[in-house]
Amino acid sequence: MKLIYLSPVHWQSYAQRPHFMIRSLLDNGIRELLWLNPYCARLPRWSDLQRRRSLYDQNTALQDRVEVLRVPALPLEPLPVFSRLNALAWTGTLRRIRSFVADGRYILGIGRPVRLGLTLLRRLRPAWSFYDAMDDFPEFHSGASKRAMACHELAIASAVDTVITSSTYLQGKFHCLGLRPKLIRNGCEIEAGSPPSGCRHIPPVLGYLGTMGSWFDWDLVHSIARQVPDIVVRLIGPVFDPPGCDMPGNVEILPPCSHDEVRNHMAGFSAGLIPFRVNALTRGVDPIKYYEYRSLGLPVLTTRFGEMRLREKTEGVFFLDEGESLPSLLARAFGWAAKLDAREPLMFYRQNNWSVRFSGLIPRRYMEDYGD
Incomplete structure (x- = not known):
């Protein structure tokens, strides 16, 4: 056929x-x-x-x-x-x-x-x-x-x-x-990797890999970078809608990579970011990044948009817009990653590939x- x-x-x-x-x-x-x-x-x-x-x-x-x-x-x-x-x-x-x-x-x-x-x-x-x-x-x-x-x-x-x-x-x-x-x-297509140990990197890297369009919340990224200046915020991908102001010095914006390079880039993350706006455009979105991050054993830092809003009680998901201080949120996320069972990422991949x-x-x- x-x-x-x-x-x-x-x-x-x-x-x-x-x-x-x-x-x-x-x-x-x-x-x-x-x-x-x-x-x-x-x-x-x-x-x-x-x-x-x-x-x-x-x-x-x-x-x-x-x-x-x-x-x-x-x-x-x-x-x-x-x-x-x-x-x-x-x-x-x-x-x-x-x-x-x-x-x-x-x-x-x-x-x-x-x-x-x-x-x-x-x-x-x-x-x-x-x-x-x-x-x-x-x-x-x-x-x-x-x-x-x-x-x-x-x-x-x-x-x-x-x-x-x-x-x-x-x-x-x-x-x-x-x-x-x-x-x-x-x-997800990215097969499970080794679970993280603590925050995995010094300094910790909050990473995002994907397109940055009108749905991408640059103000939130700016706020994250200012609140925790000792971490790196690494953004990788095509920028269709650039930020309206200069980003803090700990924000890295890297050019698009090939699909074959995605896993290597994500291996450099301590946690996965999904900083999307909450609006009519994103209310129908189920982000692939969620599945990719979790299949690599990464905690997911996200806003409460689209399908993510239904994952309030899902393991490994931490909401950026619920009022908790960012240092406290990061401590919980890295703590969860440190205790993650070594078999969990592979199980997640097998259920969601x-x-x-x-x-x-x-x-x-x-x-x-x-x-x-």
Whole structure:
């Protein structure tokens, strides 16, 4: 069985939920994959002129049996009249897609609610289709762009065979639309490491590895660094939304790394940071970083956003926004890490890795009926 996947992220970017989902499916019955890189589905912003292409390219290696296809488009999708120009630009893309599936049945996966997703649902006849809502996509935009994406999302979710969500909030959102979404939370690929001993490093390192966008709370990072000047706050990744002021001297901002370097960077952390804002954008987020940090035996210092707010009584989770003094919070976090059973990180990994998450995504009848 083949799979066409309209991705919300570029293949070359940091390996994220779509990459791990696809790898799991290729290990469990999918024979070939056509990955459609995302195009700009909102109106342009002035900041786009300053955004470097390298922010999307962390050299994620191309996988066997995967073909990556660039989708040409003008940033006019929210404007119905002008968006028809993109339909003309997609002639070559649709030709390649039809050629890819010409020799048999196939599955269509949509990872982003855009007009091309609707076009594929209307023009193709997949054996099975799904929409993976890994984020509350319309909340990334405003005005006409937000309205257009919300409209496309409703149409796509109503047309596919299955809607998948990454968080309980998103599951509830689609339940309210009369649908029956399937909850598949995020997971981890980084296999368990040795549990930390105390704070692991001198000075201690509070680390964050990932994208820093509008959801990233720079004010909180500034406050943390000022309250405990004898620790290092290490931030690694592409900066889409830079801080509005100078950071204290104990804040390190390092450039993006390749996925192969992630484990080595995290091995230098004493605790994992997730300093996200609590707002409409993050209320549907289940952060992959939580699973990665915990699979390495790191305590997680986080705000009470999205799925994290449900982990109040979860081992290894320490909330930054509950009023406790930061030195006291760090002492508790490092104390928890020092007493961690050596077997716990491996157990956590086995229960939360991506293969476990997506093992039952596609119904077996669509894998077995055609000999794949």
